[in-house]
Amino acid sequence: MNLDQALRDAAEPVPPRVGQPPARRLLESIVTSPVPPPAARTDGLSPRAVRRTRRTVLAVLAAGVAAAAAFLVPNLGAGAAYASWTPRPAPLPAADRADLGDRCAAQVRATFQGVDGAPSIVHGEKRGDYAYVSVVTPAWTATCFRDRDGAVRQASIMMAPVGAATLGGAGVEMQSWAQLRTGEGLCRLMTGHVGAQVTGVEITVPEGRGGPRVVQATVEDGYFLAWYPEKGQGHGTTVTLRLADGRTVEGLSAKDLHDAPVTD
Amino acid sequence: MNRSTPDPEAVFRELYQATYDDLLLFAERRIHPALADDVVAETFLTAWRRLGDVPAPLDEARAWLFGVAHNVLRNRHRSENRHQGLVLRILREPDAVSGAEAEGVAARVDLVRAWQRLSPDEQQAITLTAFEGLTGAQAGRVLGISRPAFSLRLLRARRRLRRHLRSPHEAVALNRPPHPGTTTEIGTSA
Structure with missing residues (x-):
């Protein structure tokens, strides 16, 4: 049963009222009130958004210096743990993906009985001996990690994700940024939903003996996922979006993205 | 716009x-x-x-x-110094066909009872998404909490609602408002 629909069905309907006299009177009283008329905005961005954009630009400039020194180094900072991990992902074979997706969705539904059994899309990747999948439905998204011993762990779930229309061309919603402890230590698992123009996602992790690490995410159908060994708290981790027209959006703070999506 | x-x-x-x-x-x-x-x-x-x-x-x-x-x-x-939680009535715009009509009144009564057993915060979380159509990020901003915190609250609320639906006859006094001072209800379809 779809809970949301059942609730809506059980609710009391009311007719539209915007055209009725009380609503019209309220509107006229507001626009003719002695309150000074507001300054109209025509750029489509609120001042708050402008401030946020400025912060992003500054972050981009600051991150540019760090990013210049960042490079893809296999296993850097991973030590003996996660020895087969790679900064670039490999595709997850279709049969593997279907099996892991089914197991993941079953775990999610068993653990979180409030989620509906909506049709889901599974994205996946391999890095060394490990597999990672995200299960996406319109109402929730979840991730599962398959360890090298074959054990599947449900890693995260997020409810009420943003829709594709909201993300526009270059928006991004981080849908999980969980840390998982396996027998080899801690690792970080990230997934998200990106705008239609985004063709690549890279994650820059500041920790590492040789400098920042760049992790290339798997991007499929507007969704991305990546995981990497990480002992720390994720401070300073940034996300870079590569767009179809060659532009990049750099320096998006992973922490900020975890709190709120960036819409285009 | x-x-x-x-x-x-x-x-x-x-x-x-x-x-x-x-x-x-x-x-x-x-x-x-x-x-x-x-x-x-x-x-x-x-x-x-x-x-x-x-x-x-x-x-x-x-x-x-x-x-x-x-x-x-x-x-x-x-x-007003009213230490009450959310006063939550569920209303919606009318549409042509209600699925609940076909499923029967009994299921709807169970749902109403299960709904009444949720806390105001739980009702709030579900209402913001199921009825008001907000994303988790938007709902978190409305409530002044982070998106992950809202996601967790919504998950718990939905889990509890399902649990109440599965066990509608638990020893809970259903004939009284579950949270004093509130008038939580689900109206019936017209």
């Missing part, structure tokens, strides 16, 4: 037309209907004064208005 025009009044009228019904429902779900008009008026007056702060995309503008209304409601509750 078209922000191509520099005329603030035209922009506001467009916003008002597009969001009035949703905002009135938002208020009516949370406060006595007789007071909902005041909340709507105060919210739109705030929007008029701060039109430059209202996000341009309609769904974001709608969520912004809900956030203002949420604060108006909270201030009212505070000023």
